[in-house]
Every structure is written in C-alpha cells, then in structure tokens.
Amino acid sequence: MVNETREIVKEFVYCLIRGGKMPPILYYLPPSPPCRAIMMLAKMLDMEFDMKVVNILEGEQLKPDFVELNPQHCLPTVDDDGLVLWESRAILAYLVSAYAKDDKLYPKDIRVRALVDQRLQFDLGTLYARMGDYFFGTMFMGAPLDETKKAKLLEALRWFEAMFKKREFTASDHFTIADLSLTVTISQMEAFGIDLGPYPKIRAWFKKCKEELEPYGYEEINQSGADALKGMLESKMQNK
Structure with a gap:
C-alpha cells in the first residue's frame, strides 16, 4: 500500500x-x-x-x-x-x-546525425539481425546452431571494426544513441559467447561505452538482461 x-x-x-x-x-x-x-x-x-x-x-x-x-x-x-x-x-x-536538454546524444548537425542514423540502421538491419539469426532460433525453439549464420555474424563484426578508423565512438567524437544501441548488441553477443578478441577497436570502444553507461544502469539493466538471455540459450542447448 x-x-x-x-x-x-x-x-x-x-x-x-x-x-x-x-x-x-x-x-x-x-x-x-x-x-x-x-x-x-x-x-x-x-x-x-x-x-x-x-x-x-x-x-x-x-x-x-x-x-x-x-x-x-x-x-x-x-x-x-x-x-x-x-x-x-x-x-x-x-x-x-x-x-533531452541538449542534442549531444543525437546531434542536430546534419552530417553527424546522418552517421548516427546509419550506425543505428547498421545495428538494426545487419549486426543485431545477424546475431538474432544465429542465436534466437536456438534460444527460443532449441534449433541447432547454424555455423553458416555464425560466419555472417563474424563478417558483420569485421565491418563494425572497420568503422573505427577515424573515431573512438561510432558516429562522433562522443557517445550518442548509436553507441547505446550497439553497446547493447555487443554486450549480448559477448554474453552468448562470441569472442571479441580479434576486434581490438571494438573492445576499446566497448570499454568506453560501459564506463559511459555505468551510472545509468549498465549492470542492473543491461548486463543482468544479457545474462538472463545467456541462461535461456544455455538451457536450450543442454536440453537438445
């Protein structure tokens, strides 16, 4: 009450x-x-x-x-x-x-915003989509993991690694909503067991993003959710 x-x-x-x-x-x-x-x-x-x-x-x-x-x-x-x-x-x-009180997370500068939008679309249509293609059939229905789909996911990670040639964050010199969305995707991949070792630029960016999000519920909201889905995946794989 x-x-x-x-x-x-x-x-x-x-x-x-x-x-x-x-x-x-x-x-x-x-x-x-x-x-x-x-x-x-x-x-x-x-x-x-x-x-x-x-x-x-x-x-x-x-x-x-x-x-x-x-x-x-x-x-x-x-x-x-x-x-x-x-x-x-x-x-x-x-x-x-x-x-928002300012436009830092989603800059109004049209060129920067275009990059933010592109990175968001890359996450939606490629990186997150390929993660889902590889893992979600197993996690929800117990289907066998398809290694050809893993190859497509790793291809997308190589593309993502290449996006850090000119900047430390994905679309700007600071954290934006593109980094937020992609951080969640990468954290879920890592929880599912994808090795980020071959991608040093992604690992350095990921560390910065986790530090950025730590005061805003990274552990209790994001990591706990990633671990919950990891548990679902492992349960399905053990029951195959």
Missing part, C-alpha cells in the same frame, strides 16, 4: 512538471536487448516511464488491446500521450529529441 501511494505521488509530481501530461507508457520485457536500450536512455534523460511488462513468452503481446495499440505486437512500444512508437532505435531518436 505504501509503495502504491509513493508511485501515485511520483506520477502526480511528474505530471505537474510536464504541464499536466502523464509520463509515457513503456511496454517492455526486461531481458529484451531493445528494451534495455530504452531503459538506460530513460535514466540518462532523467525521465520516468509508466512501465508495463508484456511477457512474450506467455503470448501477452497477442492480447487484443496490445494488438490494437501496436499491430506488429513487438517490444518495446512507447505510448507518449497518444503517439505510439515501436522499433527501439526510432524510440531512442524520439525520446532524445523530445526530452
């Missing part, structure tokens, strides 16, 4: 701060890599969400009210006063644009 009262008071105060608007709603599942990126960004922006867990392992994303909200029924999904967004990288860009 006390905790519920505190939450009500917190939401009321937040509502007053935002001029009467309620905090955005985040539909999420804690171990999900894209959800972890959104949760860490919220801490970086010092913003509150109304957090609603949707357990995809129990099919809760297929409930009619959620499908009505998001026909693609994927996570994370954000509802900010009627603006409904899914795809975590689009959500990252929106939240920084809407709530």
